[in-house]
Amino acid sequence: MTDITERHNAKMKKIKAARDKMMETKTEEKGLIMVHTGPGKGKSSSGFGMIMRCISHGMPCAVVQFIKGNWDTGEKTFLRDRFADECRFFVSGEGFTWETQDRERDIAAAENGWRIAKEQILDPKIQFVLLDEINIALRYDYLDIDEVVEFLMTQKPAMTHVVLTGRNAKPELIEAADLVTEMTLVKHPFKDLGVKAQKGVEF
Numbered sequence: 001m002t003d004i005t006e007r008h009n010a011k012m013k014k015i016k017a018a019r020d021k022m023m024e025t026k027t028e029e030k031g032l033i034m035v036h037t038g039p040g041k042g043k044s045s046s047g048f049g050m051i052m053r054c055i056s057h058g059m060p061c062a063v064v065q066f067i068k069g070n071w072d073t074g075e076k077t078f079l080r081d082r083f084a085d086e087c088r089f090f091v092s093g094e095g096f097t098w099e100t101q102d103r104e105r106d107i108a109a110a111e112n113g114w115r116i117a118k119e120q121i122l123d124p125k126i127q128f129v130l131l132d133e134i135n136i137a138l139r140y141d142y143l144d145i146d147e148v149v150e151f152l153m154t155q156k157p158a159m160t161h162v163v164l165t166g167r168n169a170k171p172e173l174i175e176a177a178d179l180v181t182e183m184t185l186v187k188h189p190f191k192d193l194g195v196k197a198q199k200g201v202e203f
Contacts, residue, residue, distance in 0.1 A: 031127075031160040032178040033152050037135055037169035040183030041202075047130045047163045048075045054128045055086045061128040062088040062120040066113045067136045067166075073203045088126075090116050110142035121156055128161045135166025138173065149176045 036043040054061040063079065068091070079087045092113025113134070120129050137143050149172050156162060164173065174180050189195035197203060 029159070030178070031156065031158055031162070033156070033176060034161070034163045034179040034181075035135075035169050035173055035177045036163065036165040036181050036183065037167060037174075038182035038184055039167060040185040041188060042183045043165040043167075044075075044132050046181070047132060047165050050128070050163060051075075051079070051087060051130055055083055059127040060086060060125050061130070062090070062123075062126050063130045063132060064090045064092060064113050064117045064120065064134075065132045066092055066110060067133040071203055074200060088120065090120075092116060106137075106140070107142045110137040113137070114143050114148070118151060118155075121151075121160055121162060124157070126160065129163070131162065131164045133166045134164050135169045135173070137166075138170055139166070139168045145170045145172050149173060152176060 036046050048063075051061055051063065063075075065076070076089055076091070079089050090113070092109050114137075117129065117131055117134070120126050134143070134148075138145050138148065152162060153176055164177075169180070190197065
């Protein structure tokens, strides 16, 4: 055995011992409030990846999609066509605000989405809820951030997981969340290269 291998093995043993000791203290289970935000790509994609995990683990789940409207997205088609029994899928938005150009309609759509979201979160059969692009609705004050945070903190069942995606998550939501991930934009083909949204990548 070479010196490099011996040093590596000794280092890994120390890391494993420290890791095992740390894991002994991690015994709590709870339904998490998770926020995916930031200007980079991957917020919704990550949320839908978690939906796939839930389906694999036999955990009934639900998606409430804000803002995006009736986009023919791959995730919507996939889940509705193949996993309708495992994952409920609701679309509340009518499209991006610059497309609808009707604030009152946008507010009404967001409020309807939030009503559906609360029903799904409170349903004892549902263990995981993805609120896709709700941060956009909150950013434009289509929904009351205080009401959303209060509901998540006081009415969400203890073991139900909720993911909220979208840019510009409000500070109140970040403070309330158990896990917050900010996607950082380094380079994007739409912005930097003039390439339109690509099927299978963006939708």
